[in-house]
Structures are given as structure tokens and as C-alpha cells.
Amino acid sequence: MRLKAVLPLLLVLSVAVPAARAQGVQAFMAQPSKVDPAVTQFDDQNVILLGGGKHAPLVVFFTGTGGKPEWSIPFLTVIAEQGYNVIALAYDDAPSVSAVCPQDPDPDCSRKFRQMRIYGTGGPAPVSNPVAESIQVRLAELLRALARSQPDAGWDAFLNGDAPRWDQIVVSGLSQGAGMAALIAKQTLTRRVVLFSSPWDVTGPDHHPAPWLSEPSATPMDRWFAEYHRQERTAPLIVAGYAALGVPPDHILVFDNALPPGSPLSGSDNPYHLSTIEDPAYADRWRQMFGQAADFELNPAPAHPGECRDPDHKAQGLSNSAEDFSC
Secondary structure, rough: EEEOOOOOHHHHHHOOOOEEEOEEEEEEEEOOOHHOOOOOOOOOOOEEEOOOOOOOOOEEEEEEOOHHHHHHHHHHHHOOOOEEEEEEEEOOOOOOOOHHHOOOOOHHHHHHHHHHHHHHOOOOOOOOHHHHHOHHHHHHHHHHHHHHHHOOHHHHHHEOOOEEEEEHHEEEOOOOOHHHHHHHHHOOOEEEEEEOOOOOOOOOOOOEOOHHHHOOOOHHHEEEEEEEOOOOHHHHHHEEEEHHHHHHHHEEEEOOOOOOOOOOOOOOOOOHHHHHHOOHOOOOOHHHHHHOOOHHOOOOOOOOOOOOOOOOHHHHOOOHHHHHHOO
């Protein structure tokens, strides 16, 4: 991967600088507080990878607790080379769900926690964050800024009024970020869901899966893909979480490579957890999980802003059919 010559994003993204180029993939970084000054915390640079043209489908990836989007560039470049455009989005990621909810007697703790992080609303929750720092608003503001600075790049196809068009977006994440992707896909139709080693949201003294995991999904289950490493400390909880979600067994990959010699992960207390997106030996499996971007076709933008939104998160109780939720 080699550095690309300066091609700054304009206006609100004037501080963004190219990060890398590989196999035709351009990478840029944009600081959340420069996109939206209302963001004051968790201000690590967002990463934008351009692997396709104007009509390329979009992958949005959420890192794990304490992760920086730029750490995922090598992994996400492989995905962009499949023809996708990719955004690795910074979000309020500490404390983690697993640090808060297992001790909370409320079985709905993890849903309330994640809804606060995703939407910035939802009533009493075990954590709080400004609406401007919610995943939904952060992504919408970034997409608007990209649409203004690159008007011919097709970014507005992923916006519906003030919200992202989740029905046109592949959601993915690692660890806590995978749980965010999973709840979005449960409550709203998405193009595809790709989960890395999570969610393992649990409740009760026996640590059984949280109730939200087993609720009906707005995203059809044949669009769900997941993996975990056999030697992860939390592997049994991840397996139970995927079963509760209803991920088809043939859509779950079990990684089992040993750590590469000299891996910096060797000193971690759960080294195989991060290895699933850091070991390039898994590249073919990453490609398998995301598929080729050419397999997706963007739908026209909705005629009326808001018609695809589900602000009350009720769609998951209505249908599993994509046709019932598409624009």
C-alpha cells in the first residue's frame, strides 16, 4: 500500500488527507469534529476507502472498544478491492457493553445501551451520549459532507433526509462494533450484515443471551454472515449469541489459524479475538463473507425523505421480507 498524492476533500472535509492507495483503492481520513463541530468526544479519524465508482455499494464498519478506524485499513482495503466503498466510523465506544450490562439486573440493558450509542435516544439507558455523537448522526453528517465535497461520487444515494439509508448499506463490525451492526440490522433493513466475533450480549447469573438477540429481524437472515476464532476466550458466548440471532449455520465461519510468529497480539489477554481482522491469511474468508460488490444493485433514492426510516424500531416485529422494507 503506497501513499497517494494530495487530493483533499473540500469544504467541511478540507482537513482530510489521503491515507493510502492499493489496487485502485483510495483512502482518506476525516476527523468527526471537523465534519460536525457538535462532536466533542471519541474524535478519532473516520476512514473512507473508495474501491468502486459512483454506484458502488457501501460498507460501514464499526471497530471494537478502544479501536481506531485507521487500524482497520489493511483489512478494509481487501473489502474495498471487492468493489465496495467503505467507511470505518468512529463512535462513542467506551465503556463497552460487556463492561456494564452483565452486572445490570435489567435483561434489556444491552439493547438500551446500544440504542443510545446508535440513535442517541431511547429513554433511560445505562450510558449516555449526545445525539450528535450517535452512530446514525455521525454517519449522516459524514455522508452529507462527502456529498458536498464530491458531488459526482454518489454519496447522496446513501442518505434519506436526516438518516442513512441503511437498506442500501452493508453493516459490519468487530467485537462491540459487531453488536452495533447486529442491532441496526435487527431493527432496520440492511443490504448485508457481517459480524466479527460478537455480539455476546448476556444477562442473568447464568449469562444467557440477551432477549434482543432472538427477536425477529428486519434484515432477512440469508443476508447475515459471521465468524469467530475457535480459541477466543468468549467463543462459547459468541456461538450462543449467533444461535440466538438466527445466523444460518452455513453462514458462520470458524477461524482457527495460530498467531503469526512475533505477532504483537501475543501479549493480549484474548489475542485471537483481534486476529480475525488482522491476520492477512484470512483474506479469502473476508472476501467470502462480504461477497463481490457487483452482486449488489443500488435502488433509486426514495421519493419522500423519511419513508424508509423506522424511528420507533418496530419493523422487526412485522416481517422478514426485504420487499416490505425497501424504498
